[in-house]
Amino acid sequence: MRKIxxxxxxxxxxxxxxxxxxxxxxxxxxKCEACGECEKHCGTGAIQAINEEGIRQVVNPAxxxxxxxxxxxxxYDAIYEGVSFVDEIFEKLKNPDTVVVSMPAPAxxxxxxxxFGYPTGAYVGGKMHAALRKLGFxxxxxxxxxxxxxxxxxxxxxxxxxxxxxxxxxxxxxxxxCPAWIKFAETFYPDLLPHISTCKSxxxxxGPLSKxxxxxxxxxxxxxxxxxxxxPCIAKKYEGMRPEMxxxxxQDIDATITTRELGYMIKEAGINFKSLPDQxxxxxxxxxxxxxxxxxNSGGVMEAALRLAYEVLSGKKLENPDIKVVRTHExxxxxxxxxxxxxxxxxxxxxxxxxxxxxxxEVRAGKSPHxxxxxxxxxxxxxxxxxxxxxxxxxxxxxxxxxVARVNRKYRMRKVx
Amino acid sequence: MKDKMKMTRRVFIKAAGITAxxxxxxxxxxxxxxxxxxxxxxxxxxVRQKSVYDADAKVYKYRKSQDNPMITKLYDKxxxxxxxxxxxxxxxxxxxxxxxxxxxxxxxxxxxxFKLAI
Numbered sequence: 001m002r003k004i005x006x007x008x009x010x011x012x013x014x015x016x017x018x019x020x021x022x023x024x025x026x027x028x029x030x031k032c033e034a035c036g037e038c039e040k041h042c043g044t045g046a047i048q049a050i051n052e053e054g055i056r057q058v059v060n061p062a063x064x065x066x067x068x069x070x071x072x073x074x075x076y077d078a079i080y081e082g083v084s085f086v087d088e089i090f091e092k093l094k095n096p097d098t099v100v101v102s103m104p105a106p107a108x109x110x111x112x113x114x115x116f117g118y119p120t121g122a123y124v125g126g127k128m129h130a131a132l133r134k135l136g137f138x139x140x141x142x143x144x145x146x147x148x149x150x151x152x153x154x155x156x157x158x159x160x161x162x163x164x165x166x167x168x169x170x171x172x173x174x175x176x177x178c179p180a181w182i183k184f185a186e187t188f189y190p191d192l193l194p195h196i197s198t199c200k201s202x203x204x205x206x207g208p209l210s211k212x213x214x215x216x217x218x219x220x221x222x223x224x225x226x227x228x229x230x231x232p233c234i235a236k237k238y239e240g241m242r243p244e245m246x247x248x249x250x251q252d253i254d255a256t257i258t259t260r261e262l263g264y265m266i267k268e269a270g271i272n273f274k275s276l277p278d279q280x281x282x283x284x285x286x287x288x289x290x291x292x293x294x295x296x297n298s299g300g301v302m303e304a305a306l307r308l309a310y311e312v313l314s315g316k317k318l319e320n321p322d323i324k325v326v327r328t329h330e331x332x333x334x335x336x337x338x339x340x341x342x343x344x345x346x347x348x349x350x351x352x353x354x355x356x357x358x359x360x361x362e363v364r365a366g367k368s369p370h371x372x373x374x375x376x377x378x379x380x381x382x383x384x385x386x387x388x389x390x391x392x393x394x395x396x397x398x399x400x401x402x403x404v405a406r407v408n409r410k411y412r413m414r415k416v417x
Numbered sequence: 418m419k420d421k422m423k424m425t426r427r428v429f430i431k432a433a434g435i436t437a438x439x440x441x442x443x444x445x446x447x448x449x450x451x452x453x454x455x456x457x458x459x460x461x462x463x464v465r466q467k468s469v470y471d472a473d474a475k476v477y478k479y480r481k482s483q484d485n486p487m488i489t490k491l492y493d494k495x496x497x498x499x500x501x502x503x504x505x506x507x508x509x510x511x512x513x514x515x516x517x518x519x520x521x522x523x524x525x526x527x528x529x530x531f532k533l534a535i
Contacts, residue, residue, distance in 0.1 A: 043535075044534050044535055045533040059531055060522065060526050062525070063531070110472075120461060120465060121465035121468035123468055123472045125472070125476070145488075147482075149488065151483075152483065152488060152503040153503045153508055153513070155482075156502075157504055160504065185516070186518060187523055190518035190520050193516045196516060198513040198514060199512060199514075200513065200514045204514070208512070209512075212498075212511065213491070216498070244514060245514075247510060289480055290473035290474065290476075290477035290480035290481075291482045293469060293473055296469045304482060307480070308481065308482055311481075318481070321480040322474075330462065379462065381466070383465040384465065391461040
């Protein structure tokens with residue numbers, strides 16, 4: 001185990017293992033205080049008491065969607081990550097025969113600064129790019145660029161479904177960016193799978209594009225390319241290991257790390273983050289727009305898609321790109337957006353898997369009035385993802401609770417005995 | 418008159434007590450409200466979300482995906498890597514996927530007696 005940005009990690013870089021059998025998050029029973037906070041944040045009930053003392057465990061990987069909300073809300077540092085590619089990436093960066101590509105997600109640049117003493121949420125995109133170059137990554141192919149690609153693909157798919165819904169491609173269409181949500185739908189709502197956009201997530205698009213388009217643009221053989229996905233998310237580790245993600249002819253994504261692990265790597269390399277200049281990504285697979293960066297927030301994918309759908313459906317220019325009615329701080333939001341020459345586009349946005357279940361039940365009952373539904377597993381979206389630096393209040397406010405929990409635990413143990 | 422005075426004193430004390438009580442109570446309510454407002458302003462999630470929308474409005478030159486020159490290049494009808502356009506043949510090969518029914522695992526868990534939230 002290693003401590004990385006206040007979270008414990010098992011340093012396993014799993015290869016050739018079925019990701020369905022991996023515990024990406026698990027509770028250390030020796031640190032668990034039986035407070036039950038993790039259970040409150042679990043949408044599926046995968047984390048639960050396993051004995052009378054109240055010690056929690058993820059009971060089985062089949063029930064865990066790998067979102068990591070339990071981990072970032074545990075007051076006692078009792079929940080750890082089970083997979084880390086950090087050491088393998090350091091090795092690859094030293095190897096002159098490997099072309100190492102970094103692919104940072106939108107939300108990473110709103111959390112990474114916190115590892116270096118910046119205020120909460122500070123935008124550090126430029127310094128992040130500079131730090132990745134300093135670390136020795138050969139290219140920065142920014143995942144925000146494929147967020148724009150996702151909008152082109154998913155927006156077009158939505159317009160096709162709206163114009164001609166069918167049994168294979170029914171309405172409403174669900175977004176497909178969030179890997180915890182996808183596993184959730186596959187696990188608990190398999191009957192709704194035709195409703196989910198067939199588009200891969202932005203990172204699952206950037207993996208194969210790196211090894212085809214990127215290889216072509218740079219004249220580098222695809223087999224030399226090692227792709228590193230950098231995410232605010234633990235569930236992305238599962239997604240990257242899905243065996244079907246190999247459309248480039250190779251495993252599309254070779255390694256996945258979280259924002260916390262990137263912060264750790266920058267510190268380990270002795271880079272002075274604050275003193276770095278602001279830099280741009282490598283443009284061809286890197287240039288991005290505001291529509292891409294808002295993928296970080298609950299409601300952001302919806303807003304970005306509407307910025308395209310509005311113009312295509314109406315044939316008119318959208319003068320003000322702010323579509324504030326779909327911005328959803330937390331929970332469920334619904335809105336109707338009037339589009340000239342079309343009518344009203346009805347949309348719903350939900351974050352948190354228990355909220356997702358409510359919208360899924362509505363669709364299953366045939367009572368959903370919506371065209372397009374965005375789901376993100378983490379409360380408020382990827383900015384609050386399970387792979388982001390911790391909210392310092394979660395741990396510091398716990399001294400009093402820690403004492404209460406210990407007393408309770410002693411009391412319970414006596415009762416059990 | 419004397420009776421009335423006595424009553425007044427008693428009433429005064431009673432009234433003073435009640436006033437003091439309400440004063441403390443209302444201070445508490447007022448204080449709690451300020452505390453809530455303060456908590457909302459420093460809400461960790463809200464601060465991060467705001468930073469994202471600020472960057473969208475101020476940092477990025479283009480704000481719609483279709484305006485990104487590197488998107489135009491990718492989908493260029495003549496020379497683009499995805500010249501078939503969004504949802505075209507090449508897109509379907511590389512950028513679209515299908516999903517798998519994974520319900521068997523949780524069904525087995527439930528059969529073993531595990532209670533899940535869904």
